Every structure is written in structure tokens, then in C-alpha cells.
Amino acid sequence: MTAELGDExxxxxxxxxxxxxxxLGPRTAGPLGKLGLHTTGDxxxxxxxRYNEPGQLTDLSSIQVGEHVTVMAQVRQATVRQVRSGGYxxxxxxxxxxxxxxxxxxxxxxxxxxxxxxxxxxxxVGLFTxxxxxxxxxxxxxxxxxxxxxxxxxxxxxxxxxxxxPIPIYPASASIPSWRIQTSVRTVLGPLTEADVPDPLPAxxxxxxxxxxxYEALRDVHEPFTDxxxxxxxxxxxxxxxxxxxxxxxxxxAEAASQEAxxxxxxxxxxxxxxxxxxxxxxxxxxxxxxxxxxxxxxxxQPMQRLLQGxxxxxxxxxxxxxxxQVVDAGGQxxxxxxxxxxxxxxxxxxxxxxxxxxxxxxxxxxxxxxxVALLTGxxxxxxxxxxxxxxxxxxxxxxxGTHALLSENVQFADLGLVVVDEQHxxxxxxxxxxxxxxxxxxxxxxxxxxxxxxxxxxTAFGDLETSTLREVPAGRxxxxxxxxxxxxxRWMDRTWRRVREEVDAxxxxxxxxxxxxxxxxxxxxxxxxxxxxARTGDDEDGADLLALDLDEGAGESRARRPxxxxxxxxxxxxxxxxxxxxxIGVLHGRMSADDKETAMAKFxxxxxxxxxxxxxxxxxxxxxxxxxxxxxxxxxxxxxxxHQLRGRVGRGSAPGLCLLVxxxxxxxxGRPSATRLRTLAQTTDxxxxxxxxxxxxxxxxxxxxxxxxGASSLRLLRVTRDGDLIAQTRVDxxxxxxxxPTLARHPELRDAIEQQLAGEREEFLExx
Ligand code: ADP
Ligand code: MG
Numbered sequence: 001m002t003a004e005l006g007d008e009x010x011x012x013x014x015x016x017x018x019x020x021x022x023x024l025g026p027r028t029a030g031p032l033g034k035l036g037l038h039t040t041g042d043x044x045x046x047x048x049x050r051y052n053e054p055g056q057l058t059d060l061s062s063i064q065v066g067e068h069v070t071v072m073a074q075v076r077q078a079t080v081r082q083v084r085s086g087g088y089x090x091x092x093x094x095x096x097x098x099x100x101x102x103x104x105x106x107x108x109x110x111x112x113x114x115x116x117x118x119x120x121x122x123x124x125v126g127l128f129t130x131x132x133x134x135x136x137x138x139x140x141x142x143x144x145x146x147x148x149x150x151x152x153x154x155x156x157x158x159x160x161x162x163x164x165x166p167i168p169i170y171p172a173s174a175s176i177p178s179w180r181i182q183t184s185v186r187t188v189l190g191p192l193t194e195a196d197v198p199d200p201l202p203a204x205x206x207x208x209x210x211x212x213x214x215y216e217a218l219r220d221v222h223e224p225f226t227d228x229x230x231x232x233x234x235x236x237x238x239x240x241x242x243x244x245x246x247x248x249x250x251x252x253x254a255e256a257a258s259q260e261a262x263x264x265x266x267x268x269x270x271x272x273x274x275x276x277x278x279x280x281x282x283x284x285x286x287x288x289x290x291x292x293x294x295x296x297x298x299x300x301x302q303p304m305q306r307l308l309q310g311x312x313x314x315x316x317x318x319x320x321x322x323x324x325x326q327v328v329d330a331g332g333q334x335x336x337x338x339x340x341x342x343x344x345x346x347x348x349x350x351x352x353x354x355x356x357x358x359x360x361x362x363x364x365x366x367x368x369x370x371x372x373v374a375l376l377t378g379x380x381x382x383x384x385x386x387x388x389x390x391x392x393x394x395x396x397x398x399x400x401x402g403t404h405a406l407l408s409e410n411v412q413f414a415d416l417g418l419v420v421v422d423e424q425h426x427x428x429x430x431x432x433x434x435x436x437x438x439x440x441x442x443x444x445x446x447x448x449x450x451x452x453x454x455x456x457x458x459x460t461a462f463g464d465l466e467t468s469t470l471r472e473v474p475a476g477r478x479x480x481x482x483x484x485x486x487x488x489x490x491r492w493m494d495r496t497w498r499r500v501r502e503e504v505d506a507x508x509x510x511x512x513x514x515x516x517x518x519x520x521x522x523x524x525x526x527x528x529x530x531x532x533x534x535a536r537t538g539d540d541e542d543g544a545d546l547l548a549l550d551l552d553e554g555a556g557e558s559r560a561r562r563p564x565x566x567x568x569x570x571x572x573x574x575x576x577x578x579x580x581x582x583x584x585i586g587v588l589h590g591r592m593s594a595d596d597k598e599t600a601m602a603k604f605x606x607x608x609x610x611x612x613x614x615x616x617x618x619x620x621x622x623x624x625x626x627x628x629x630x631x632x633x634x635x636x637x638x639x640x641x642x643x644h645q646l647r648g649r650v651g652r653g654s655a656p657g658l659c660l661l662v663x664x665x666x667x668x669x670x671g672r673p674s675a676t677r678l679r680t681l682a683q684t685t686d687x688x689x690x691x692x693x694x695x696x697x698x699x700x701x702x703x704x705x706x707x708x709x710x711g712a713s714s715l716r717l718l719r720v721t722r723d724g725d726l727i728a729q730t731r732v733d734x735x736x737x738x739x740x741x742p743t744l745a746r747h748p749e750l751r752d753a754i755e756q757q758l759a760g761e762r763e764e765f766l767e768x769x
Pocket of ligand 1: 281282283284287310311312313314315316317318450474475623652
């Protein structure tokens with residue numbers, strides 16, 4: 001779709017693409033460029049973050065030391081005095097009515113301070129910007145930039161009007177304060193007319209939804225006279241954002257529906273039937289229902305586009321396998337894409353075990369009509385790789401499992417009919433497309449995730465997919481109990497390791513998860529190591545989502561704390577613990593070779609290792625039935641869905657599971673997001689309830705992280721937590737429009753807007769690769 005669009009779309013011309021350097025001069029364009037604003041259009045899409053009411057002062061209690069702030073405050077006093085070093089200082093105090101903030105300006109002579117003294121007259125109100133520091137226990141701004149309301153304009157009448165207007169506060173930087181951005185926006189917006197600003201929203205739709213034009217909306221948000229006006233403008237822009245996104249998704253859906261796929265109807269007496277007959281358990285009702293949906297989709301000549309969400313341990317693998325077998329029965333092949341090597345190898349083991357002789361096609365003693373399961377990973381040896389490549393290309397392997405190595409160019413399929421993506425949150429839209437490009441006709445697509453996705457997120461991030469849900473877990477599971485353990489409480493920690501010992505003595509297995517690999521490296525395997533499409537050569541990832549969590553905790557706090565626990569160090573400590581004497585303790589992390597990882601997992605599964613100290617490389621999908629205890633160290637450093645995933649690794653057999661979330665400073669501040677996360681996890685195991693809490697706590701960027709949405713960059717105003725109704729409404733509006741005009745031939749502005757959005761995504765994707 002993108003190529004076809006790209007060919008037809010003209011390069012946008014006109015005033016919106018004029019470089020800011022030309023319009024504003026290099027001195028202003030420079031700092032704006034650092035904010036990512038290069039053209040007139042960029043600047044006009046740089047919306048105010050909020051508005052200050054004229055005369056309404058900022059609550060000064062809310063500002064933090066170290067923060068770059070812009071505050072509206074009233075001058076209480078300003079005095080110049082000599083300082084000991086011989087120079088002069090102007091000390092002003094501004095206030096919000098109750099709290100105050102100091103402003104200080106230094107100069108060698110008295111003269112330069114005089115200008116400030118005149119402006120900073122007591123009683124005047126101004127906007128002050130700078131970085132908050134602490135001096136003699138008082139918060140202050142040193143050499144702040146400022147404007148005094150109503151003073152910095154020329155004529156009196158204008159001054160009065162100006163003084164009554166809401167003041168837009170822009171995301172700014174130290175090199176360009178908010179009001180300089182405001183002036184720049186005015187300079188740029190001033191000479192523009194309706195005709196200069198093409199509107200992606202069709203006129204008929206604007207009328208129906210009583211929305212202003214884009215030109216009007218930009219004026220409303222950048223230069224409002226009243227709050228109503230800025231609100232109206234913002235609403236219109238938010239609607240547009242949601243609408244363009246939904247129109248893009250609607251086009252994707254329409255395009256998929258117009259593609260031809262090979263129909264893969266079931267075959268009576270085929271592999272699937274024989275597999276069902278030998279299945280050691282009964283499918284849950286949910287598994288059966290979803291199975292019927294998938295069977296029906298696969299039998300169609302349009303590509304299936306389906307998202308399967310299922311609670312951790314709800315048995316998605318079997319559901320996927322049954323779909324894959326239907327495709328193999330119909331003469332096609334299925335690819336299963338896993339996020340990590342550990343998980344890919346485990347899938348192969350599981351699939352082979354479940355299939356038994358059905359997976360030994362062509363082997364002595366195997367089933368004559370059976371198929372083969374091939375594995376392709378990045379770090380596999382050359383010989384194994386060649387053989388597996390051949391199995392895939394010849395069609396001898398009906399099922400090919402792999403990491404993103406499956407996306408590489410030299411992997412060929414004889415007849416790829418179905419692509420299953422496990423644990424979608426690690427894969428981007430682009431990767432799905434790459435894999436789909438390997439088939440002659442569009443393959444069917446099944447995306448699986450164990451992270452329940454709230455409806456609004458599903459509509460934005462996965463809006464091009466239909467959804468199926470597995471809510472129940474198979475009967476006979478005893479579930480998992482979760483406790484939060486205070487790391488500094490020696491007695492509790494002692495109890496934790498003795499508990500581990502008891503489980504090992506009962507022939508059970510224990511995971512201990514740490515946020516880092518190596519104690520000597522400050523952030524080994526940490527943030528930034530998170531797997532991104534093509535971002536790295538290895539396949540596994542150890543990183544907790546540390547970066548994101550740093551943000552929501554406030555950087556200062558986390559810096560001050562002791563270093564995070566590391567796999568290698570913790571393994572040594574546990575080996576030295578008397579309570580664990582004689583227990584075999586192994587390690588698993590992303591820096592080990594594929595073989596070593598494989599060996600560690602196999603030994604753990606077989607019970608030769610009883611305790612596995614690991615990074616979150618085990619987070620997704622790892623399945624060892626005898627594992628009963630999950631100890632997570634520095635649990636506050638992990639996100640809700642990660643912890644829920646980790647917890648899902650235990651209690652999968654008949655013995656009850658125990659999850660111990662070890663965290664420092666648990667009681668310090670019960671209101672902190674990390675405290676809320678841990679508490680919520682201890683209270684519920686319902687993944688859907690957790691997803692909702694997660695959505696509340698996380699920032700938008702994390703919820704719709706680029707890797708999972710493939711479109712977060714374009715969401716500036718939309719908040720999935722708040723704008724559910726708007727998202728639903730624009731989905732209906734956009735679907736109707738795309739149905740009536742599938743190529744958007746009659747809506748070139750909308751088509752341009754979608755193309756620009758996709759171009760942004762592709763850029764982002766290329767940067768990540
Ligand atoms: P997930 O949905 O988290 O990927 P899995 O597919 O790994 O879960 O399944 C978890 C475990 O449950 C596996 O050991 C699988 O064989 C088993 N399982 C799946 N379906 C059933 C069922 N209907 N009854 C009993 N066990 C099942
Ligand atoms: Mg799974």
C-alpha cells in the first residue's frame with residue numbers, strides 16, 4: 001500500500017514546507033531545529049502543552065529542584081545589593097500568593113541590573129523560565145528569562161487585550177524559551193491564509209461533526225483569545241489525529257481484504273485430525289471457539305488478520321499449532337516467529353513433543369504423512385542452518401520456527417500460507433510486512449499476545465486486526481500467590497531463600513530474576529537493549545524496561561539508590577548461602593551463546609539445575625511445569641505486564657505457584673507508581689484488570705511504544721486513556737469514508753496526511769534498524 005501511495009503522491013509544496021531558517025532566520029531556526037522543528041508546518045504542529053490563565057499564578061509548590069520550568073508569578077520585591085566578591089546582585093522574590101521563588105541576577109556593575117529592577121516592579125505579573133536550583137534551602141532561578149505581562153507590547157490598548165489572553169506554554173528548551181516559540185509561531189502563522197493550509201478532514205465530515213478547518217484550529221490553539229477557543233481548536237486537532245490514524249488503519253484493512261490469499265480449508269483425516277486424536281488433554285471451551293474462528297478464516301481466499309490475546313498460560317501455543325496443521329494439511333507451510341532464541345527453541349521442543357511421530361515426516365520411524373518442524377535462529381551453526389533453510393525452501397518442513405532471523409533475505413519458503421507471530425509486543429508492523437512479503441500470495445496472519453490489551457489500545461495499535469480472546473486457563477492449575485518482600489528486611493529475605501530450599505526439596509524448580517547481568521557494568525543488559533526490529537544481531541534481550549521506569553519514578557530518586565542486582569553476583573551469593581547448600585544453581589542471560597542458553601534451559605527443565613538465576617530473557621513464554629517459585633529482585637524496576645509475564649512462568653503444573661516480588665523501600669512512599677504496581681500485582685492475577693491499571697500508570701509513549709504501535713510518533717494529542725470515545729467515533733467515520741473511496745482519490749489531502757504519517761514511521765523504522 002505504501003509504495004503505491006508513494007508513487008502517486010506529489011511532493012507537498014507551499015508555505016508549510018518552507019524551512020524555518022528562511023522564514024525566521026538562522027538564530028531562531030537553530031534552537032527550533034534542535035526541538036525537531038524544521039519547517040513552517042513542523043512549527044505549526046508544535047502545539048502548546050497548556051495555557052496559563054492571565055493573572056492565574058502557577059502553583060509554586062509543584063516545582064522540583066533540577067526541573068526546567070516556566071511559571072507565572074507575581075513580583076513581591078526586587079532589590080539590588082553589593083555582594084562580597086565586589087560585584088552586584090539583584091535578588092527578586094516572586095510568589096503565587098502563598099509560596100515563593102527567588103530570582104537572582106549577577107553583574108559586575110550596578111548598571112546592567114537596572115533594567116531588571118525597573119521591569120520587576122512589585123505587584124507585576126510575569127512568566128519566568130529557568131532551571132530550579134537550591135540555594136541556602138530556598139528554591140531559585142538564576143538569570144531566568146522572563147516577560148512581564150502587558151509590558152512587552154507597544155501600545156496601551158493592545159496591551160490590555162494581550163494581558164487578558166490565555167498564554168500558550170510550549171514544550172521548550174533552555175536555548176529557546178516558550179515565549180520565543182510563541183513569537184516565532186505568530187510570525188509564521190500571521191501571513192498564512194486558509195488556502196495555504198490543506199485540510200486532511202473533508203468538508204462534509206467537518207460539517208457533520210461541527211469541526212473547524214485546520215487553519216482555524218491552528219489559530220485557535222496558537223493565538224486564542226479565550227479558553228473556549230483553544231479547547232475548540234485542540235478538540236479539532238485531536239479529532240484529526242485520531243481520524244488520520246483510523247483512516248490509515250481502515251486502508252490497511254481494506255487493502256488486506258482486497259488481497260488474495262490461498263484458501264487453506266481443513267482436510268478430513270489430515271494431520272490436524274490425527275493430532276486432535278492424540279492430544280493428551282481436552283481443549284478448553286475458549287480454545288475450541290477460537291479454533292473454529294481460525295479454521296473459518298483460513299478457509300477463506302482473503303488473508304486472515306487476527307490478534308489472539310490470551311492470559312498467560314491459557315494455551316495459545318496449541319491453538320496456533322492447530323491452525324498451522326490445517327495449513328500444512330492444505331499443502332502450505334506455516335512460520336512461527338518468536339521474540340527470543342530461548343523461546344524459539346522452546347517452541348520447537350514443545351511442537352515436536354506435542355506432534356510426536358507426526359513431526360518426523362521422512363525420518364525412520366516417523367509418520368509417512370508427517371511433517372517436520374525446522375528452526376532458524378541468528379546464532380545457529382552453519383551446518384544446522386543450511387539444513388533448516390533447505391527444509392523450509394523445499395517445503396519438507398511444514399512448520400518453520402524462528403526469531404527475526406526468519407526475516408532475513410535468504411530464507412525461502414516453498415509455499416508460505418500462515419505467519420504466526422508470538423508475543424506481538426516485541427514486533428513491529430514492518431516486520432510483519434517483511435515476513436508476509438515472502439509468500440507468493442498474501443499469507444494468513446495470526447498475532448498472539450499474552451499481554452491483554454485494553455480496547456482503545458487495540459483499536460489504535462492493532463486497529464488493522466480482528467481480535468480473539470482466550471480468557472480461561474486450563475482446569476487443574478493451582479494458580480500463583482504473590483507477595484511483596486522488603487529487600488532490606490533480613491528476616492524476610494532469609495525466609496525467602498529457605499522457602500526456595502523447601503521447594504527444591506519437594507523436587508520443584510525456582511527462578512530468580514535480576515534486572516542486570518554483570519555487577520561490574522553499570523547498566524549491562526539494561527535499557528536500550530530492548531529488542532527492536534533489526535536493532536541487534538543477537539535475538540535475546542535481558543533488559544527490563546528500565547528506561548521507561550526511570551522516567552516515571554523521577555531520575556533523582558533512582559540515581560541515589562544502591563546498584564541493581566545482577567545475575568552473576570546473585571548466583572554467587574546464592575551458591576554461598578548455607579540455606580541453599582547442595583542446590584544446583586545455574587544462570588541464563590542474553591550474553592550467553594545460543595548453545596549455552598539452550599543447555600541451561602534444558603538442564604533446568606530436566607531438574608539438573610534447580611535454581612535458575614536469570615534476566616528477563618525468560619519473561620515470555622518459557623514453560624517448565626515443575627517451576628513453582630519466581631523470585632524477582634528489584635521488582636520495582638519492572639513494568640506490570642513484565643512482572644505478570646514473569647509470574648506466569650510458575651504454577652503451570654499441578655503444584656501451586658509462589659511469586660515473591662523483592663523490592664527496596666517498599667514502604668517509603670506507597671503512592672509511588674512502582675509501589676502501586678507491586679501492590680496491584682499482589683492483589684490480582686487477572687491480566688485484563690492489570691492491563692487497565694498499567695494503562696493508568698504508564699505514560700502514553702510506553703503504552704503505544706513505537707515497537708508495538710508502529711505509529712506512536714504521530715500521536716501527539718491523543719491519549720488512549722482518555723480519548724476512547726473519540727477513537728471509536730473516528731474509527732466509524734474513517735471506515736465509512738474509506739469504504740466509499742477506497743483509494744482516497746477524492747480525498748487527496750487525507751491521502752497526503754496518511755502518507756506523511758507513514759513516512760514518519762518508516763523513518764523511525766530505518767533509524768532503528
Ligand atoms: P500461553 O498461552 O501462555 O502461551 P502455553 O501455550 O505455553 O500458554 O500453554 C501452557 C501450558 O498449558 C502448556 O504446557 C500446554 O501444553 C498446556 N495446555 C494447553 N492447553 C491445555 C488444555 N486445554 N488443558 C491442559 N493443558 C493445556
Ligand atoms: Mg506462549
